[in-house]
Amino acid sequence: MTYKALFCLYFVFVFFTTPDKPCIGQSSADYFEEEEPIDPEQKLKVDSMAMEKIRDLSKYIAIIGSKSTPFSEANRVVSRALELFAEGSVIGVSSLDKEEVKQYEIKKYFERLMALSYDKVKIQWFDIQYISDLEMTPDGKYVGVVTIYQKFEGLQGDALIYKDVTKKDITIYVERKIMQVEGTHVNFWDVLLGDIVVSETVL
Amino acid sequence: MSLFTYRTAVYILVLLFIFSCKSSQTAKSDEVDEEPQVIRSSDIILVDKELKDTLEGYFKLFAKMDLADIEGRDAKMAEVFEYFSSPDTPVFFALYNSDGEKYYDKPVTISKYLHYLRDTRQAPHIIQAVKLDESQTKITKIELAVK
Numbered sequence: 595m596t597y598k599a600l601f602c603l604y605f606v607f608v609f610f611t612t613p614d615k616p617c618i619g620q621s622s623a624d625y626f627e628e629e630e631p632i633d634p635e636q637k638l639k640v641d642s643m644a645m646e647k648i649r650d651l652s653k654y655i656a657i658i659g660s661k662s663t664p665f666s667e668a669n670r671v672v673s674r675a676l677e678l679f680a681e682g683s684v685i686g687v688s689s690l691d692k693e694e695v696k697q698y699e700i701k702k703y704f705e706r707l708m709a710l711s712y713d714k715v716k717i718q719w720f721d722i723q724y725i726s727d728l729e730m731t732p733d734g735k736y737v738g739v740v741t742i743y744q745k746f747e748g749l750q751g752d753a754l755i756y757k758d759v760t761k762k763d764i765t766i767y768v769e770r771k772i773m774q775v776e777g778t779h780v781n782f783w784d785v786l787l788g789d790i791v792v793s794e795t796v797l
Numbered sequence: 798m799s800l801f802t803y804r805t806a807v808y809i810l811v812l813l814f815i816f817s818c819k820s821s822q823t824a825k826s827d828e829v830d831e832e833p834q835v836i837r838s839s840d841i842i843l844v845d846k847e848l849k850d851t852l853e854g855y856f857k858l859f860a861k862m863d864l865a866d867i868e869g870r871d872a873k874m875a876e877v878f879e880y881f882s883s884p885d886t887p888v889f890f891a892l893y894n895s896d897g898e899k900y901y902d903k904p905v906t907i908s909k910y911l912h913y914l915r916d917t918r919q920a921p922h923i924i925q926a927v928k929l930d931e932s933q934t935k936i937t938k939i940e941l942a943v944k
Contacts, residue, residue: 632895633895635893636892636893636895636900639892639893640892643902649917650913650916650917653916653917653918657864657916662864662865663864664865664867667864667867670912671916674909674912674913674916770900773904775887775904775938776887776937776938780889780901780904781898781899781900781901782900782901782902782903782904783892783900783901783902783903784903785902785903
């Protein structure tokens with residue numbers, strides 16, 4: 595009888611101690627077999643949020659490149675911009691007078707942008723749009739591609755020395771995660787930008 | 798029925814009873830969002846209109862702030878921090894509700910949020926809720942949503 599009682603108590607114990615949800619620090623990626631695609635209305639909100647990160651980046655790049663930005667401020671904005679990227683991401687850099695597209699680590703790219711030898715630099719992104727919608731991958735993450743056009747102008751004094759327009763494709767990774775804040779679980783969507791690839795450079 | 802079988806049956810019935818209690822609790826929490834929740838005083842989430850207007854006013858101010866005016870920015874940040882328990886107070890961006898769970902953008906600190914407003918030249922959010930500390934004077938958590 596004692597064995598049976600212990601056996602039953604064991605099941606009661608296991609029943610009440612088995613967590614219903616992932617533990618702190620475990621992202622939904624660890625549970626991807628349970629992931630279901632989000633409904634279209636929710637996906638629209640996630641799409642829009644991810645797109646906003648690209649727009650944020652465009653503003654950060656304009657500040658970093660601007661010669662009127664104090665050095666300490668540019669460094670602070672570089673740190674914020676780097677937080678948008680997945681580790682190891684690279685960016686392609688092209689120019690009209692070279693056929694080769696050089697690849698730089700994102701941090702290196704920002705450092706080079708700060709050090710450009712013009713008196714004034716204007717960078718503007720426009721026509722930002724998805725060319726590949728966010729799609730769910732087998733591991734539960736979402737991946738999409740956004741294309742942007744970047745207008746670059748470098749001036750010495752008031753004279754325009756260099757100008758180009760570059761079409762770039764940016765990979766976006768979106769993942770549902772859980773974090774703990776003040777003892778409660780918070781569900782959030784983490785957006786990270788991946789490689790930025792140059793697809794065209796024109797005058 | 799022997800004593801052995803009788804006891805085993807009782808154990809199984811007890812297990813079934815516990816299981817049915819837990820299942821009904823889960824079902825209840827899934828389907829009823831409107832029922833009043835029991836919350837501790839420290840969990841009370843308020844949106845005082847005056848506080849909301851003041852802070853949203855600051856958000857708009859940061860969005861229009863001159864990027865070169867570092868001293869002005871720092872002075873205004875210090876003013877805003879007076880309302881918060883620390884510059885690291887978390888800021889949440891509500892996206893949507895699903896099955897009773899709220900989903901957010903990645904949280905940031907109030908310090909980073911003010912920089913964000915100034916850097917991006919926009920104030921796209923409204924305040925949905927704030928959580929105050931025990932003294933009801935400092936914000937320990939703030940929740941925003943896109944206008």
